[in-house]
Amino acid sequence: MPELPEVEIVRQSLNKKIKQKQVKNVIIRNRNLRFKLPINFASFFKKKKIIKVGRFSKYLIIYLSEGNYCLIHLGMSGTIHIVKNKKINKITNTSFYHSPFLPKKHNHIEIIFDTFRIIYNDPRRFGFFEFIKDDKQLKKRFKHLGPEPLSLKFNTAYVCNFLKNKKKNIKNFLLDQKFVSGIGNIYASETLFLSKINPFRKAGSLTKEECKKIILNSKKILFKAISKGGSSIRDFKDTSGSRGGFQKNFKVYQREGKKCKSSGCTNFIKKKIMGNRSTFFCDSCQK
DNA sequence: AAGAGGCCCTGATAGC
DNA sequence: TGCTATCAGGGCCTCT
Numbered sequence: 001m002p003e004l005p006e007v008e009i010v011r012q013s014l015n016k017k018i019k020q021k022q023v024k025n026v027i028i029r030n031r032n033l034r035f036k037l038p039i040n041f042a043s044f045f046k047k048k049k050i051i052k053v054g055r056f057s058k059y060l061i062i063y064l065s066e067g068n069y070c071l072i073h074l075g076m077s078g079t080i081h082i083v084k085n086k087k088i089n090k091i092t093n094t095s096f097y098h099s100p101f102l103p104k105k106h107n108h109i110e111i112i113f114d115t116f117r118i119i120y121n122d123p124r125r126f127g128f129f130e131f132i133k134d135d136k137q138l139k140k141r142f143k144h145l146g147p148e149p150l151s152l153k154f155n156t157a158y159v160c161n162f163l164k165n166k167k168k169n170i171k172n173f174l175l176d177q178k179f180v181s182g183i184g185n186i187y188a189s190e191t192l193f194l195s196k197i198n199p200f201r202k203a204g205s206l207t208k209e210e211c212k213k214i215i216l217n218s219k220k221i222l223f224k225a226i227s228k229g230g231s232s233i234r235d236f237k238d239t240s241g242s243r244g245g246f247q248k249n250f251k252v253y254q255r256e257g258k259k260c261k262s263s264g265c266t267n268f269i270k271k272k273i274m275g276n277r278s279t280f281f282c283d284s285c286q287k
Numbered sequence: 288a289a290g291a292g293g294c295c296c297t298g299a300t301a302g303c
Numbered sequence: 304t305g306c307t308a309t310c311a312g313g314g315c316c317t318c319t
Contacts, residue, residue: 002312002313003312003313006312034295034296034313034314034315058313058314073313073314074312074313075296075312075313075314076296076311076312076313077296077297077298077311077312105297106297122296122297123296123297123298124295124296124297124298124311125295125296125297126295126296126313126314127313166289167289167290168289168290168291172290172291175313177313177314184312184313185311185312185313186312187312231312233311233312236312253312275290275291275292276291276292276293277311277312277313278310278311289319290318290319291317291318291319292316292317292318292319293315293316293317293318294314294315294316294317295313295314295315295316297311298310298311299309299310299311300308300309300310300311301307301308301309301310302306302307302308302309303305303306303307303308
């Protein structure tokens with residue numbers, strides 16, 4: 001599912017809902033996520049207060065009382081749902097909640113608050129939860145990641161210097177979180193289209209002007225995607241189960257064989273596999 | 288060091 | 304209808 005804009009959409013609604021709220025209980029249905037949930041997962045969360053929900057790159061950061069953190073990564077198919085608590089059915093002794101959007105399967109974790117609960121759903125289980133005990137460990141956790149595309153650190157000097165003499169193609173660098181952290185397969189293709197740069201170009205061959213275009217266009221498209229509620233291809237839903245709207249703005253992603261949207265261009269969008277991932281581009285506009 | 292490729296997992300969809 | 308193959312927005316690991 002989620003690249004930076006989608007994670008940011010989740011962060012905003014989650015933060016609004018759980019900020020300053022105390023965790024009452026935790027239910028774990030399946031520990032086998034990308035990384036196995038630690039045995040003390042529930043007790044770590046229980047009785048703690050949520051200070052706020054932050055984000056770095058594609059990671060949600062839950063700030064907990066006592067200076068601890070919980071990182072959440074949604075992987076490819078993770079979603080977080082907020083549902084109202086329902087009373088326990090005394091006859092069957094089961095709790096239930098009604099939400100038309102809550103999937104029936106793969107609801108692995110529930111974090112329960114006073115009147116509602118958040119439910120982590122993830123069919124492919126590429127996502128994970130991870131506890132961080134303090135600031136120092138948090139810094140260390142993100143040390144190997146590059147700057148966020150939206151940050152001031154993602155600037156001309158940084159990009160030009162990083163890509164200098166690199167032989168790998170530029171598309172795969174945009175997906176490389178050590179270079180820039182938060183862009184995924186959709187926004188990599190879209191950024192290169194806006195920048196009129198062919199995804200197969202060797203990163204080291206980019207001019208300073210082209211680097212600038214990539215920086216500006218990645219920021220532009222990510223901000224725009226956030227303002228539209230993110231992109232929904234198949235899995236992405238916000239915390240109330242609604243889809244984002246940015247997929248309507250795709251210029252190249254999933255548009256193979258369709259007409260290029262640049263004014264005056266009569267070419268058709270191509271799809272090629274690069275580094276095991278689909279890449280969409282116009283080989284007439286992108287040189 | 289840098290780059291290529293495999294793998295974790297389930298579900299939707301296409302093709303026969 | 305039902306089988307099989309292919310593909311999916313991520314990131315870690317290993318090998319060269």
